[in-house]
Amino acid sequence: MATSSSEIHVAVDLTVLTLRDGALNVLLIQRDDEPHRGAWALPGGFVQLGEDLDGAAYRVLADEASLGSGAVHLEQVRTFGTPGRDPRGHVVSVAFMALGADLPDPRRGEDVADARWWALEELAEVKLAFDHATVLDCAVERARSKLEYTTLAATFLPEEFTISQLRGVYESVWGTTLDAGNFHRKATRTEGFLEELDRHAAPTGGRPARLYRAAGGTSLMPPLLRSGD
Amino acid sequence: MATSSSEIHVAVDLTVLTLRDGALNVLLIQRDDEPHRGAWALPGGFVQLGEDLDGAAYRVLADEASLGSGAVHLEQVRTFGTPGRDPRGHVVSVAFMALGADLPDPRRGEDVADARWWALEELAEVKLAFDHATVLDCAVERARSKLEYTTLAATFLPEEFTISQLRGVYESVWGTTLDAGNFHRKATRTEGFLEELDRHAAPTGGRPARLYRAAGGTSLMPPLLRSGD
DNA sequence: CACAGTTCTGGTCATCGTGACTCCATCTGC
């Protein structure tokens, strides 16, 4: 479908991000079809007539990444439509980012030779298909900046988590280290960010950490800026 | 063109903003065709095969708003693609915002019954065509928040301007009043924001204000938050 | 010309958020 060149075609491309072993990972699929057969690419697909953009993104998430919509934060990032970005014709692609907590290894979907998680650092020498390197950069930068002024970081964690785990999210996504005490003060004092629970996590060689859950708020005021803390 | 329902069509919609008499204004066109004939709508049009998204936006700016690309800041906001948002079929629309300094009154373009500037407050009781009320809200909110952490405010002003004029931009777009002294300190001390000139503006009943020009920077660090200053 | 009114610009001061740092609590493992 959708390979004629008399019409503009609409697609979605997904940058699916999760944390694995304290590193930011992105899900890539290896293409089994031309163009760019054998190259690694972001999961994506054409939007079907009458289909919602978000719906198409969730469908791709299920088909190509075998991930359900549960516990995944999906958000539109930007739309790429430069003619020539896809050799099959004029394809306008709506880029999404999807964030989830420790997502499982993908099973191979249709039209896909392989699918796996990549740590972002591994990708330095990998040539992605189409303009997906740009799309990926755009989505990662969006995720990094949204951690600053929203409560999005919790979507990288299970329902209940410790402050250290939350700090680990920031450190992994931003690629920095943060002062534990200052981060603790900031996270616990910011209204609408965390809800304190009465239980503690199993100790890991130190004092057991109190468990928290994401509170209702979505915006962080004042923000938690990257330049320090 | 582009009214069949066997394909998805791609369009651009523009939220063109400027300041007129100290109020934020948006450019609307009155539709001369079905659907929504006679209703006010954002300028927009279908993207042509082989055309860049930004190119389509600039073309619409010229055709429907008779505005050249000079001195207009154009930026993608979000893409709307819910089926049913356009009765002609499945139309995916990439929303842009365009900001300019005291833009001229538009001349009527093609397929347009009328075109004029509307102060945002006037629009409370106006029913816009399609989902353009949502698109407009989204673009205005984007503009408001980008004033906080970028140097975008200067695009609402002529090349040379005073601090008071710059403060007026913030006050008009945010709908607040800011302390003149504090704003002056903040604007002049933030690196990369303003370049001081050796000339002064013609006095308006008080001490003449020094003229400034936008410096090279694009991001405001630290940001200028809406909650005060 | 004196004076009020206006606007621009620089200043003071209390407060608050922040980064660097210290200290104690509470666990594991030896």
Add this chain to the structure above:
DNA sequence: GCAGATGGAGTCACGATGACCAGAACTGTG
């Protein structure tokens, strides 16, 4: 019991901010 690790609280100096004040430099009026 003790070393080592982690969690959580506190201290302190500094910089940014909001509220407010004062002088500079103009216009307009009596």
